Amino acid sequence: MIEYPFLRKGATIGITAPSSGVKPALHPMLRGACERIEKKGYKVVCGETVWTQEKAKSAHAKKRANEWMDMMQNEKIDLIIPPWGGELSIEILEELDFAKINKKWILGYSDTSVLLLAITLNTGIATAHGTNFVDIRGEYVDETTAMWETVLSTQPGAAVIQYSSRKYQKEWQHDNPSPCVFHLTEETYWKTITNRPVNLQGRLLGGCIDVIRHLIGTPYGRVRDFRQTHLNGEPIIWYLENCELSTTDLRRSLVQMKLAGWFDHCSGILFGRSAANKPIDGYTAEDVYQDLAQELQIPIVYDIDCGHVPPQITFINGALAEVKVNNGKGIVIQHFKP
Known part of the structure; x- marks a missing residue:
């Protein structure tokens, strides 16, 4: 059977970089995304890895994995969204303890999809392939992208419908x-x-x-x-x-x-x-x-x-x-x- 997390109103979102972090020149973009999502009523917690990037990764594999697991086990964090994808998230798989992965949503795409698929295959917990965090920093969000909140707020046992974009x-x-x-x-x-x-x-x-x-x-x-x-x-x-x-x-x-x-x-x-x-x-x-x-x-x-x-x-x-x-x-x- 499949287990589905549920995104509640006023949830806390954890931002961590299991693949690529954000270079200093782009920090304003990340901060803008944090401000935008907090205006929607969420609380945002950023890990150390989101602010660093060198040699095609945010940090060494163990640090990325430890921060990921810390957020997975933190009961105050309801949803995890990486800033974006990258290249080397596969490096952290062997450092993760899948038996200790709690039921909470993970949202993202690109390199993040390695983690999404691996977690669902190995735990039976549903994961969400959709927008990256930095892509919801705009003054408004198109109706297709905006559905991430509705989808993640769907009750287990219920259904949600989405339509192709215009x-x-x-x-x-x-x-x-x-x-x-x-x-x-x-x-x-x-x-x-x-x-x-x-x-x-x-x-x-x-x-x-x-x-x-x-x-x-x-x-x-x-x-x-x-x-x-x-x-x-x-x-x-x-x-x-x-x-x-x-x-x-x-x-x-x-x-x-x-x-x-x-x-x-x-x-x-x-x-x-x-x-x-x-x-x-x-x-x-x-x-x-x-x-x-x-x-x-x-x-x-x-x-x-x-x-x-x-x-x-x-x-x-x-x-x-x-x-x-x-x-x-x-x-x-x-x-x-x-």
């Missing part, structure tokens, strides 16, 4: 700040391999494929054990997003996941929009999706609201989901079923 951000414009952080200019259109409507049901698992693929073959990536221990025979819906992989690297990663059994008893796969997906010798991301759909004989949806081309839906690892896609629009209903 527009998405084509590229980051850090030199042109926006009141809502994102520059949402492009029309969102969810696509299916068959160009026909899709209706999926299953338990959600996923994250940034660049990094979660490295859990394969480790004690932290036992998808088959998780399926047998925590699911009630329900299939899995994978949601995946590509940060930096070429199409051939994406293909290799998906084949590895298939060979490792991650796609066994899978009802469908959702792929987020990507600014990567660089074609190799004419081999495009659409070709990758077509090949995978033919091999697995399952529906595949792509260009959804997930990952490094914002905004993004808040996906709950472990939740029982219904995903409906028709004429470019998507609906995601998540049931917080044990």
Whole structure:
């Protein structure tokens, strides 16, 4: 069974950097995010790691892990959100004590998804793939991103519905700040391999494929054990997003996941929009999706609201989901079923 945390009003949010911290030049941005979220009625507690960054990490692995575990075990902290992702959160996995991880929400994406997936697979506690902390520092938040609060405040046993965004951000414009952080200019259109409507049901698992693929073959990536221990025979819906992989690297990663059994008893796969997906010798991301759909004989949806081309839906690892896609629009209903 799956256990779901609950975000209460006036909760305390812990900010720690299990991957990358924030360099001094960007500290005002982090402080702005803290001020903005406190105006919403939350209390914010920042760890030491969020203020430091050197050699592609916020601190050495033990310090990052210790601060993470301290926040996990601190009963006054209700939710943990890293400032953003990074590169090397995988280093702290062997330093964590999964038996002492308490039931509280963890929210984030990118490199954070390594921790999200590992924690859900190894504990059965639901985790939240969605916005990073610095991305909610704006004067206002777009309606898709803003759903993180509603989703995390859903009672166990209840359901929450989210819709595909109206527009998405084509590229980051850090030199042109926006009141809502994102520059949402492009029309969102969810696509299916068959160009026909899709209706999926299953338990959600996923994250940034660049990094979660490295859990394969480790004690932290036992998808088959998780399926047998925590699911009630329900299939899995994978949601995946590509940060930096070429199409051939994406293909290799998906084949590895298939060979490792991650796609066994899978009802469908959702792929987020990507600014990567660089074609190799004419081999495009659409070709990758077509090949995978033919091999697995399952529906595949792509260009959804997930990952490094914002905004993004808040996906709950472990939740029982219904995903409906028709004429470019998507609906995601998540049931917080044990």
